Amino acid sequence: xxxxxxxxxxxxxxxxxxxxxxxxxxxxxxxxxxxxxxxxxxxxxxxxxxxxxxxxxxxxxxxxxxxxxxxxxxxxxxxxxxxxxxxxxxxxxxxxxxxxxxxxxxxxxxxxxxxxxxxxxxxxxxxxxxxxxxxxxxxxxxxxxxxxxxxxxxxxxxxxxxxxxxxxxxxxxxxxxxxxxxxxxxxxxxxxxxxxxxxxxxxxxxxxxxxxxxxxxxxxxxxxxxxxxxxxxxxxxxxxxxxxxxxxxxxxxxxxxxxxxxxxxxxxxxxxxxxxxxxxxxxxxxxxxxxxxxxxxxxxxxxxxxxxxxxxxxxxxxxxxxxxxxxxxxxxxxxxxxxxxxxxxxxxxxxxxxxxxxxxxxxxxxxxxxxxxxxxxxxxxxxxxxxxxxxxxxxxxxxxxxxxxxxxxxxxxxxxxxxxxxxxxxxxxxxxxxxxxxxxxxxxxxxxxxxxxxxxxxxxxxxxxxxxxxxxxxxxxxx
Amino acid sequence: xxxxxxxxxxxxxxxxxxxxxxxxxxxxxxxxxxxxxxxxxxxxxxxxxxxxxxxxxxxxxxxxxxxxxxxxxxxxxxxxxxxxxxxxxxxxxxxxxxxxxxxxxxxxxxxxxxxxxxxxxxxxxxxxxxxxxxxxxxxxxxxxxxxxxxxxxxxxxxxxxxxxxxxxxxxxxxxxxxxxxxxxxxxxxxxxxxxxxxxxxxxxxxxxxxxxxxxxxxxxxxxxxxxxxxxxxxxxxxx
Numbered sequence: 001x002x003x004x005x006x007x008x009x010x011x012x013x014x015x016x017x018x019x020x021x022x023x024x025x026x027x028x029x030x031x032x033x034x035x036x037x038x039x040x041x042x043x044x045x046x047x048x049x050x051x052x053x054x055x056x057x058x059x060x061x062x063x064x065x066x067x068x069x070x071x072x073x074x075x076x077x078x079x080x081x082x083x084x085x086x087x088x089x090x091x092x093x094x095x096x097x098x099x100x101x102x103x104x105x106x107x108x109x110x111x112x113x114x115x116x117x118x119x120x121x122x123x124x125x126x127x128x129x130x131x132x133x134x135x136x137x138x139x140x141x142x143x144x145x146x147x148x149x150x151x152x153x154x155x156x157x158x159x160x161x162x163x164x165x166x167x168x169x170x171x172x173x174x175x176x177x178x179x180x181x182x183x184x185x186x187x188x189x190x191x192x193x194x195x196x197x198x199x200x201x202x203x204x205x206x207x208x209x210x211x212x213x214x215x216x217x218x219x220x221x222x223x224x225x226x227x228x229x230x231x232x233x234x235x236x237x238x239x240x241x242x243x244x245x246x247x248x249x250x251x252x253x254x255x256x257x258x259x260x261x262x263x264x265x266x267x268x269x270x271x272x273x274x275x276x277x278x279x280x281x282x283x284x285x286x287x288x289x290x291x292x293x294x295x296x297x298x299x300x301x302x303x304x305x306x307x308x309x310x311x312x313x314x315x316x317x318x319x320x321x322x323x324x325x326x327x328x329x330x331x332x333x334x335x336x337x338x339x340x341x342x343x344x345x346x347x348x349x350x351x352x353x354x355x356x357x358x359x360x361x362x363x364x365x366x367x368x369x370x371x372x373x374x375x376x377x378x379x380x381x382x383x384x385x386x387x388x389x390x391x392x393x394x395x396x397x398x399x400x401x402x403x404x405x406x407x408x409x410x411x412x413x414x415x416x417x418x419x420x421x422x423x424x425x426x427x428x429x430x431x432x433x434x435x436x437x438x439x440x441x442x443x444x445x446x447x448x449x450x451x452x453x454x455x456x457x458x459x460x461x462x463x464x465x466x467x468x469x470x471x472x473x474x475x476x477x478x479x
Numbered sequence: 480x481x482x483x484x485x486x487x488x489x490x491x492x493x494x495x496x497x498x499x500x501x502x503x504x505x506x507x508x509x510x511x512x513x514x515x516x517x518x519x520x521x522x523x524x525x526x527x528x529x530x531x532x533x534x535x536x537x538x539x540x541x542x543x544x545x546x547x548x549x550x551x552x553x554x555x556x557x558x559x560x561x562x563x564x565x566x567x568x569x570x571x572x573x574x575x576x577x578x579x580x581x582x583x584x585x586x587x588x589x590x591x592x593x594x595x596x597x598x599x600x601x602x603x604x605x606x607x608x609x610x611x612x613x614x615x616x617x618x619x620x621x622x623x624x625x626x627x628x629x630x631x632x633x634x635x636x637x638x639x640x641x642x643x644x645x646x647x648x649x650x651x652x653x654x655x656x657x658x659x660x661x662x663x664x665x666x667x668x669x670x671x672x673x674x675x676x677x678x679x680x681x682x683x684x685x686x687x688x689x690x691x692x693x694x695x696x697x698x699x700x701x702x703x704x705x706x707x708x709x710x711x712x713x714x715x716x717x718x
Contacts, residue, residue, distance in 0.1 A: 428567050428569060430551060431563065431566070431567045432569075432577065433528075433550065433551040433552040434527045434555055435578075435581045435629060435633065436552050436555030436556055436581040436633060437552055437555075437577070438552050439550070441580050442552075446569065448571065449569055449570050449571025449572035449612070450571060451571070452570070
């Protein structure tokens with residue numbers, strides 16, 4: 001696994017600086033909304049057909065979309081997680097095509113789009129340490145770059161629409177097979193109106209050394225972004241995929257409902273890292289699932305900082321014997337936010353192991369919920385399960401709940417479960433402030449310390465970013 | 480440099496410190512002694528600004544400035560340092576991170592790192608302790624040495640050592656006292672202790688005895704020896 005050889009103490013060096021403490025959601029800016037096509041507001045069969053037509057899709061995909069739309073209409077809204085009653089499906093735009101065509105040079109992008117990514121820092125990151133970058137703006141991937149050497153080795157990294165066009169056999173084989181439309185209402189919605197997202201294919205025996213990054217940006221108001229990602233990693237291969245997301249602050253609501261399916265074949269390993277930082281008017285309702293074959297490894301690193309409400313439970317279906325699944329999760333809920341996040345691990349085969357580590361922080365009336373499911377099927381002998389969820393509550397108004405479900409149908413396994421809830425202690429704050437650290441810096445330090453077991457797993461650049469974001473959030477609600 | 484005038488301190492509705500009066504002078508070593516529960520730690524906490532300890536009367540002046548209403552970090556910035564009796568374990572936070580945030584003036588992290596390493600060596604702190612979560616799984620002696628390390632780097636004017644000698648073995652105590660003695664020039668020390676033990680290594684200019692929240696006696700280094708010999712009960716405020 002790639003790591004930049006820098007002494008450990010440097011990791012937190014740039015992150016916690018007082019200068020960064022004047023709070024502002026840095027990505028809340030918006031650009032004038034220009035587009036080459038926008039589907040009319042609201043959702044109908046016509047909109048679904050329209051999207052498929054514009055993309056000149058094969059017939060089977062159009063049918064898949066229409067069927068999914070029917071399922072969406074029939075499915076109930078989930079009533080067990082975050083409050084979704086404010087979502088107004090008729091008042092959203094479901095498809096916006098921002099540019100005529102995709103480019104592979106930042107300079108070729110329209111000025112306001114280029115500026116957006118400059119401000120977010122994507123081109124800079126690309127230069128430093130990424131093997132490939134994909135930038136989605138509204139409904140389409142507008143920019144893409146990919147390492148030529150990897151291309152020669154047969155690695156595919158492109159947007160999902162291009163994937164469908166150029167590699168229809170692979171797509172048809174895997175698309176919607178792990179997360180079928182009837183899985184849940186938002187999976188059905190995504191299946192009906194999906195656009196953009198990534199298609200990643202790593203052939204046998206190829207280890208992609210540097211991460212591939214996808215960047216998702218919503219700019220328009222009342223918009224729904226429905227990217228669809230499919231990752232297939234063949235025997236003995238490795239890839240690390242990273243995604244980030246931001247949006248402008250509007251008084252109206254937007255919706256982000258993605259579907260991510262990952263197939264990890266024998267002895268392969270996939271790591272999928274998310275740093276979700278939507279503005280607080282975005283509903284983030286995402287279905288993510290991976291399937292592991294024999295001795296394969298799937299690792300989700302899931303960081304949820306933004307959005308009004310998130311419901312997301314990255315899952316690993318441990319199909320092959322000896323395979324391993326891991327979810328490292330961080331959730332931060334500030335004022336008006338509810339992070340309902342967690343993980344699902346399903347053990348189908350013997351000698352499989354799963355590990356869930358969840359750290360949540362709530363502050364200023366925010367609410368975090370850990371929701372997890374571990375299911376061990378009969379015959380999954382000698383499997384092991386480890387679940388640890390820690391919640392940190394920073395003040396009296398904030399709230400944290402834990403919903404750990406375990407369905408164990410096999411006796412010959414080992415299960416470990418730990419859960420803690422702690423309040424940020426006055427004593428610890430006093431200890432730090434008495435050494436000359438301001439209260440908000442001290443809170444930031446303690447919170448960063450609390451999530452350290454997860455941040456240390458994230459590539460350096462992202463852990464710095466994450467620590468910085470958390471510091472921003474911390475200081476923001478103090479003043 | 481520090482003037483405590485008619486200080487009365489409450490925790491909740493309970494009065495712990497009663498009408499405490501004393502003037503601390505720059506560059507002197509003070510020992511504050513007293514039995515358990517007499518209010519020694521309360522004085523330490525109230526000087527550092529612990530929010531639970533409320534000033535109910537009197538005043539605190541540090542270098543002629545009233546500090547009674549200042550937050551702990553502001554007091555630290557003025558040069559007051561409290562070495563904790565039981566330093567708290569901080570998960571995921573190491574001493575470097577703490578000092579980097581506490582030291583606004585030190586801009587260069589590498590130089591700071593060097594200073595920390597050098598001082599740690601002097602104090603006999605193992606290198607791995609510097610990168611580990613602060614005070615987590617450390618022995619009593621290690622914790623106190625880490626407090627000393629912070630004191631040395633932050634370079635305060637007034638250092639309050641709350642029971643620096645409890646939970647510390649004799650070798651660590653020697654090391655700590657030696658270090659304190661070497662670095663005392665120009666600084667004011669307030670050493671809070673039950674026993675005379677540490678005072679064998681670092682000689683106080685003045686010994687204060689506190690009982691039941693009141694300052695009952697003060698005197699020279701000899702007073703500590705008397706306490707060691709006869710115990711607190713024999714201390715008669717009237718003599």
